[in-house]
Amino acid sequence: MKPYDDIDRVVERMLDGHEHSRRQFVRVLAGAGLSVSSAGLLAACGGVKGESSGKKASASVRHPKVPIGQWTFSNWPLYIDKSVLKAFDKKYGGHVQYIEDINDNFEFFGKVRQQLSRSQPIGRDIVVLTDYMASRWVRDGFVTAIDQANVPNMVNLVDNLKNIAWDPKRNYSLPWQSGAIGIGYDRRLTGRKLHSIKDLFDPKFKGRVSFLSEPYDSAGMVMLMQGVDSTKASLTQIMNAIDRIEVAQKAGQIRRFTGNDYTTDLAKGNLWAAMAYSGDLVQLKADNPHLEFVYPDEGSMQFTDNMMMPAKAAHPYAAETMMNYVYDPQVAAKIADYVNYISPVKGIKDILLKSDPKVASNPLIFPPANIVARLHPYPSLSPADERSMEDRMAQVVGG
Amino acid sequence: MTWDRLRTWLLGGWSGLALAYLFIPIVIVVLFSFNNNKGRFNFTWQGFTFKHWAHPFADPDLALALKNSLAIAAISTVIATALGTFMALALVRYGFRGRGAADLFVFLPLATPEVVLGAALLALFLTMNVSTGFVTIVIAHVMFNISYVVVTVKARLEGMDPHVEEAAQDLGAGVWSTFARVTLPMIAPGVAAAALLAAALSVDDYVITSFNAGQTITFPLFIYGATRQGVPPEVNVLASGLLFVVLILMGLNVLLQRRRARRDHDAVEGLPIAVGAPATG
Amino acid sequence: MLRLSLRRRRQLLPYLFLGPGLLWLLIFFLVPLANQAYVSLQTGDPEAGYVFGWHFSTYTTALSDYHTQILRSFGYAGVATVLDLVIAFPLAYFIAFKAGRFKNVMLLLIVMPFFTSYLVRTVSWQLILSDNGWVVGRLRDVGLLSSGGRLLATRTAVIAGITYNFLPFMALPLYVSLEKVDRRLVEAATDLYASRTTAFRKVTLPLALPGVFAGSLLTFIPAVGDYINAALLGTPNQYMIGNVIQAKFLNILDYPTAAALSFLLMGVILLAILLYARALGTRSLTEAAAA
Numbered sequence: 019m020k021p022y023d024d025i026d027r028v029v030e031r032m033l034d035g036h037e038h039s040r041r042q043f044v045r046v047l048a049g050a051g052l053s054v055s056s057a058g059l060l061a062a063c064g065g066v067k068g069e070s071s072g073k074k075a076s077a078s079v080r081h082p083k084v085p086i087g088q089w090t091f092s093n094w095p096l097y098i099d100k101s102v103l104k105a106f107d108k109k110y111g112g113h114v115q116y117i118e119d120i121n122d123n124f125e126f127f128g129k130v131r132q133q134l135s136r137s138q139p140i141g142r143d144i145v146v147l148t149d150y151m152a153s154r155w156v157r158d159g160f161v162t163a164i165d166q167a168n169v170p171n172m173v174n175l176v177d178n179l180k181n182i183a184w185d186p187k188r189n190y191s192l193p194w195q196s197g198a199i200g201i202g203y204d205r206r207l208t209g210r211k212l213h214s215i216k217d218l219f220d221p222k223f224k225g226r227v228s229f230l231s232e233p234y235d236s237a238g239m240v241m242l243m244q245g246v247d248s249t250k251a252s253l254t255q256i257m258n259a260i261d262r263i264e265v266a267q268k269a270g271q272i273r274r275f276t277g278n279d280y281t282t283d284l285a286k287g288n289l290w291a292a293m294a295y296s297g298d299l300v301q302l303k304a305d306n307p308h309l310e311f312v313y314p315d316e317g318s319m320q321f322t323d324n325m326m327m328p329a330k331a332a333h334p335y336a337a338e339t340m341m342n343y344v345y346d347p348q349v350a351a352k353i354a355d356y357v358n359y360i361s362p363v364k365g366i367k368d369i370l371l372k373s374d375p376k377v378a379s380n381p382l383i384f385p386p387a388n389i390v391a392r393l394h395p396y397p398s399l400s401p402a403d404e405r406s407m408e409d410r411m412a413q414v415v416g417g
Numbered sequence: 418m419t420w421d422r423l424r425t426w427l428l429g430g431w432s433g434l435a436l437a438y439l440f441i442p443i444v445i446v447v448l449f450s451f452n453n454n455k456g457r458f459n460f461t462w463q464g465f466t467f468k469h470w471a472h473p474f475a476d477p478d479l480a481l482a483l484k485n486s487l488a489i490a491a492i493s494t495v496i497a498t499a500l501g502t503f504m505a506l507a508l509v510r511y512g513f514r515g516r517g518a519a520d521l522f523v524f525l526p527l528a529t530p531e532v533v534l535g536a537a538l539l540a541l542f543l544t545m546n547v548s549t550g551f552v553t554i555v556i557a558h559v560m561f562n563i564s565y566v567v568v569t570v571k572a573r574l575e576g577m578d579p580h581v582e583e584a585a586q587d588l589g590a591g592v593w594s595t596f597a598r599v600t601l602p603m604i605a606p607g608v609a610a611a612a613l614l615a616a617a618l619s620v621d622d623y624v625i626t627s628f629n630a631g632q633t634i635t636f637p638l639f640i641y642g643a644t645r646q647g648v649p650p651e652v653n654v655l656a657s658g659l660l661f662v663v664l665i666l667m668g669l670n671v672l673l674q675r676r677r678a679r680r681d682h683d684a685v686e687g688l689p690i691a692v693g694a695p696a697t698g
Numbered sequence: 699m700l701r702l703s704l705r706r707r708r709q710l711l712p713y714l715f716l717g718p719g720l721l722w723l724l725i726f727f728l729v730p731l732a733n734q735a736y737v738s739l740q741t742g743d744p745e746a747g748y749v750f751g752w753h754f755s756t757y758t759t760a761l762s763d764y765h766t767q768i769l770r771s772f773g774y775a776g777v778a779t780v781l782d783l784v785i786a787f788p789l790a791y792f793i794a795f796k797a798g799r800f801k802n803v804m805l806l807l808i809v810m811p812f813f814t815s816y817l818v819r820t821v822s823w824q825l826i827l828s829d830n831g832w833v834v835g836r837l838r839d840v841g842l843l844s845s846g847g848r849l850l851a852t853r854t855a856v857i858a859g860i861t862y863n864f865l866p867f868m869a870l871p872l873y874v875s876l877e878k879v880d881r882r883l884v885e886a887a888t889d890l891y892a893s894r895t896t897a898f899r900k901v902t903l904p905l906a907l908p909g910v911f912a913g914s915l916l917t918f919i920p921a922v923g924d925y926i927n928a929a930l931l932g933t934p935n936q937y938m939i940g941n942v943i944q945a946k947f948l949n950i951l952d953y954p955t956a957a958a959l960s961f962l963l964m965g966v967i968l969l970a971i972l973l974y975a976r977a978l979g980t981r982s983l984t985e986a987a988a989a
Contacts, residue, residue: 128948416934442822511712537730617812
C-alpha cells in the first residue's frame with residue numbers, strides 16, 4: 019500500500035505555516051513563580067489531592083461547527099492508513115497533527131496524569147485507549163463528552179459494541195479498532211502447529227517464547243488456560259495466573275515480556291512463539307509466510323481501543339468530525355485494509371470483498387462466528403485491584 | 418624510531434576499529450533505508466531501491482519533528498555550553514566558599530533517573546502555569562546539559578597553568594580581554610567537545626522531552642512508537658540524511674580549519690610566553 | 699560601571715561565572731528535586747491522594763525489595779565503564795597526539811552515531827545480533843557460543859549495549875585532557891633517559907587523569923540509571939534499577955517509592971564519586987601540576 023501522495027509544494031507551504039500558527043505562552047518566572055510560598059508550591063506539586071475529583075463530564079454537550087485548524091490526534095503506532103489523514107485534511111481543511119506516541123496505556127497515562135488531575139489540557143484532541151484505561155478516564159472525569167449530533171455515522175457501530183458497561187450510551191468514547199490476543203508462531207521453528215495456550219509453556223520451546231507485559235493480556239490468557247472466565251475473574255484468580263507466569267519466567271521458559279515489539283524477534287526467528295495481537299501477524303506474514311496466528315482453543319482475550327476526547331481538548335469539533343469520518347464504511351474499509359485489525363464499523367466486509375478480497379476473507383480481520391463466541395473482554399477491576407495486579411506483574415517482568 | 422612508527426600504526430588500527438564499532442549499527446540504518454520492503458516492517462532485506470529516498474519529507478509531521486529537534490538542539494547547546502563553561506571556570510580557577518559543594522552538586526542531574534527528572538520538571542511547569550512546548554523543552558535540555566558541559570570543560574581546565582592568565586592581566590589585559598584572547602583559546606577544544614556532547618544529547622533525548630513537550634513533537638518523540646516495532650524506512654532515510662549533512666558540514670569545517678590554523682600559527686609565534694600549545698602531530 | 703578595584707573584581711568573578719548556570723540548575727533542577735524528596739516521604743495512592751508523613755519506611759522497603767537491581771545496575775555500569783575506558787583511551791590518545799588536522803573530523807565521527815536516535819541504534823543491534831544472524835552464526839562456528847546459544851536477551855547483550863551507547867561520553871573528556879598535555883614535557887622526560895613507557899606512566903597518564911575521572915563519571919553515572927538497554931536487549935533477569943523506577947512511576951503510579959529509589963540511587967552514586975575522587979587524588983594532582 020502506497021501511503022504517501024506526491025504533494026511536495028503543499029507540504030512545503032504547510033511546513034512554514036506551522037511556525038506562524040503556533041503560540042507559546044511563557045509567563046515571566048521571576049515575578050509570578052518565585053514569590054509563591056514554598057509550602058504552597060510543594061503542596062501543589064506531586065498531586066497531593068486525589069485524582070478522582072468525583073465530577074463526571076456532563077453528558078449532553080454542544081460543539082458548534084468551527085473552522086478546523088491545527089489539531090492533534092494521538093494514537094498507537096501503525097494504526098492508521100496515513101492517506102486517510104491526508105484525505106481528511108483535503109476534505110475538511112486544516113491539518114491534523116498525528117502523533118504515534120501511545121505505546122502502552124499506563125505509560126501514556128503516567129505522562130499526562132499530572133495535567134489531567136489539575137484539569138489542564140494535555141495538548142491532544144483525540145486519544146485512543148484500551149478499554150480498561152478508557153473506563154478509568156471516563157470514571158475520573160478526564161474526558162470531554164461527544165456531541166453526537168456531529169457524529170451521525172455512529173449508527174454504523176457494530177451492535178455488540180453499542181453499549182458497554184462503563185459508557186452505556188457511548189457518550190464519551192467510540193471504538194477505533196478491536197483485536198484479539200492469540201499465539202503468533204513460526205511453523206518451521208516450532209515444528210508443529212500450535213493450538214493451545216499450553217503450547218507456550220511447552221518445555222521444547224524454552225527460551226523461545228514471549229508473553230505480553232500487560233497483565234490484563236497475559237494473566238487473562240493464562241486464566242483462560244486455567245479454565246477461568248477472564249471477564250468475571252477475581253483478584254485471587256488473577257494473582258494465581260501471574261504466579262504461573264512467574265514460574266515459567268524463572269524456569270527460563272519466557273525469553274521476554276513485550277508490548278508490540280515481539281514483531282522483530284518473531285520475524286527474525288529469535289522467538290518461536292509469541293503471545294501476539296492478531297493485526298500484527300497479518301503484516302508479518304507478508305514478509306515471512308512461515309508465520310501463523312492462531313486463536314487458542316481455550317479462547318482469546320479481546321481488546322477494543324477507543325477514541326476519546328481528553329478533558330479541556332481545544333478542538334472538539336475537529337475531533338468529532340474525524341470520528342464521524344472514520345465511521346464512514348468506505349473510510350473504515352480503507353483503515354481496516356491497512357491496519358488489519360477488527361473494525362467496529364458495520365458493512366465494510368462487503369466493500370472489501372470487492373476491493374481486497376484477501377483481506378475480506380482473512381479470519382484474523384473478520385473472525386468467523388465460532389471464534390467470536392470464544393472472545394472474552396477484559397474484566398473490570400477496581401483501581402486498587404488493578405494496581406495490585408500491575409505491581410505484581412511488574413515484579414515478574416522485572417520492573 | 419620504528420618503535421614509534423609501530424605504536425602509531427597500532428594506535429591507528431585500534432582507533433579505526435573503535436570507530437568502525439561505533440558505526441556498525443549506523444551502516445545497518447543507512448543500508449535499510451534502501452531496502453525494498455514489501456510489507457510494513459523493515460527488518461528483512463528484500464532488495465535495493467531508491468524509492469524511500471524519493472520523498473523523504475513526504476510526511477510533514479516527521480519533517481517538522483526533525484526541524485524542531487535541530488532547532489532545540491542548537492539553542493539549548495549554545496545556552497548550556499555558555500553557562501557550563503563559565504561554571505567550570507569558576508569551579509577550577511577560583512577558590513571560594515561552597516566550591517566543594519557546588520562541585521558535587523553539578524553531578525546530581527547526571528545521577529537522577531530521567532523519568533523522575535522529566536516528571537518533576539513538568540510538575541514545576543504546571544504549578545507555575547507555564548504551558549509546555551518548545552520553550553519548556555529547551556529549558557529542560559539546558560538543565561541536563563549543563564552538567565555534561567561543566568564536567569567536560571573541567572577536564573580541560575584542571576592541570577592547566579593559571580599563571581598564563583595572571584601574566585596577561587599583569588601585562589594590563591582587562592578581565593574580558595584575558596578571557597577572550599587567552600583563556601578561551603586554551604580551553605576551546607574542551608568547549609567544542611562539550612558542545613558536541615550537548616548537541617548529541619539534546620537531539621537524542623526522549624524521556625525528559627516526552628514529559629515536557631506539550632504539543633511540540635521532536636524527532637525521538639515522533640519515531641519512538643513506530644521504531645519499537647522495527648525502524649520504518651522513512652526514519653532510516655532521515656537519520657541517514659542527517660548523517661550525510663553532518664559529514665558535509667564536517668568537510669567544510671576541515672577546510673576552514675586549515676585556513677585558520679595557518680593564520681593562528683603566525684599569531685602564536687609572536688607571543689613571548691609559551692602558551693600550553695596543543696600537541697601537534 | 700562600578701569602579702571596583704582589580705582585587706575586588708577578581709573576588710566577585712567566581713560568583714559571576716557561577717551564577718547564571720547555578721541559578722538555572724537551582725530553579726529547574728533543585729526545586730523539582732526538593733519536591734520529589736517531599737513526595738518520597740508521602741504515602742497514599744492515586745485515587746485517595748497522598749499524605750505527607752515522614753515515611754522513611756519507604757526508603758528501607760525500597761532498598762530491601764530492590765537491592766538486587768541496584769547492585770546489578772552498579773555492576774553492569776561498572777563493567778561497561780571499564781570497557782569504555784579500555785576502548786576509548788587509545789582512541790583519544792591517537793586523536794590527541796597523532797591525528798593532526800583530522801582531529802576534529804575524528805571527534806565528530808565519534809559523536810555522529812548519536813544523531814540517529816538511541817532507539818534506532820539499539821534496534822539495529824537487535825537485528826545484527828539476532829539468533830539466526832551472521833554474527834551469532836560465526837560465534838557458534840568459532841565455539842564462543844554453544845550451538846543453541848544466543849547473544850540477545852542475555853547479560854552480555856545488555857552490557858554491550860551500555861558500553862556502545864556511552865562510548866562517546868568516555869572518549870571526549872579523555873581527548874580533552876590528553877590534548878592539553880604538553881608534548882615537550884614528554885620529550886623532556888625522554889631526554890632525561892626515561893623510556894617511552896615510563897614517560898607515559900609518569901608524565902602523560904597523571905596529566906590525563908582529570909579526563910579519566912571526568913569520562914568515567916560521565917559514563918558510569920548515567921549508565922547506572924539506564925533502562926532501555928535492559929528493556930530491549932535483556933530478559934527480566936537483567937532488568938536494572940532504571941526499569942524499576944520507570945515501572946513504578948509510569949505503570950504503577952507509586953510515586954513515593956519511585957522517588958525514594960531515585961534518591962537512594964543518587965546517594966550511592968555521590969558516595970562513589972567521593973571515593974573515586976579520593977582514590978584518584980585528582981585535586982592534589984592538579985595543584986601540583988599547576989605549581
